[in-house]
Amino acid sequence: MLAAAVCTQGHEHVLDTAENPVLTTAQYLILPYSPRSNGGGLLPVPVKLLPLCPLGISQSSVTALPGLPVGFSYPYPLMDTYVNEGQAVNIEFRSEAWPGCEEFSKYWEVDESSSALEEPAILTGGKKRERNSWFRIEREEKFVGGNAYKLTTLAGTIGTVPGPWENAPQLVLTNDTAKTFLVKFHKVHGDTTSTSRLEKLGLRMFPFY
Template identity: 85%
Template sequence: MMSSFPLVSFLITLMLAAAVCTHGENRVNDTDGNPLRTTAQYLILPLSPRSNGGGLLPVPVKLQPLCPLGISQSSVKALPGLPVSFSYPYAIMDTYVNEMEAINIEFKSDAWPGCEEFSKYWEVDESSSASEEPAILVGGKKHERNSWFKIERKEPFYGGIAYKLTTLTGTIGTVPGPWENAPQLVLTNDTAKTFLVKFHKVHGDTTATTSTSRQEKLGLRMFPF
């Protein structure tokens, strides 16, 4: 009787190959059409150039206390904001960023407005004072579930794909913030507030923190704090 081991081995290999192919199809792409990598840094930019603001910056969500910082779009459309990196909460071999997989988002810049005692990881505000649409803050912890985000393909546009950022409990949207009404990132279930984005690669592949650029310094000075 012929052993079934070769057949089982073949089937396992086939399933693994299919999983790899499917995985590749779900990779998130940047504005050049290349897959996002955990070893690179990116600007998260609003999909529409007509949106009320530029790239993303760490800013206070209220006057007192100033810390922890929230995340808002630059009030100047021409400013691209600060770069971020993407990573997985737990060590895995994949260096590509895949749709609908839990990831951490972290600002990567030496230009910083204060609150250095907090990390630069994003998180959802889960404090007792959080509103019904809690702010997205800076100061998260890599392994905490409120610091886990996902990237979801939303719709194609001329020259690329629109994405939205989600969490385990909702979608990232924007509301008018405290500084010149610049759009502030919040967790929402209101689809009209969804923040559609694209990802622009900067500085090439690196695992180091980026140097402080003139644009980053200028961007932080645009907010009155």
């Protein structure tokens, strides 16, 4: 039954910024769709001082920083290498630059702990086959110059709220459409040395690094 919920037919491919299908075999930067966003790419950061782990996910407070790359995979083995709209996928940071909390995985999850807020944080430390680690990518609508997507779960939509570090936008699960985080996917190509330097710079923008 769970595998059937993951494997559905007739979905459109998710497209990257070059209008190519997003693949499970590649890495991508998840970037804010709007150039007027008050944050940059996505970084793993604590959502509170104690405990620091597991890490949450926030936009960089510097809009020019691209954040850390991610990869997409399916919770259950599928032959499809395309990431399709509306299908459940896992999202995992794929970077050697990492701030700590190595005992937790780099998979994303929705906070379902007893201390979770009304709009629970999106955290690292997820498990591939747990439903709170399943995300869907849905096209919001066609915009001139590219495709805008939103991330959703079984319980709501991924949005942003001011986070604890310099008010950098923090990812949360919300039902408030005004907070929806519209994104685009930029494929990481070839030698990532320069990207890695930017990744490390992005992590240093937060005071605890």
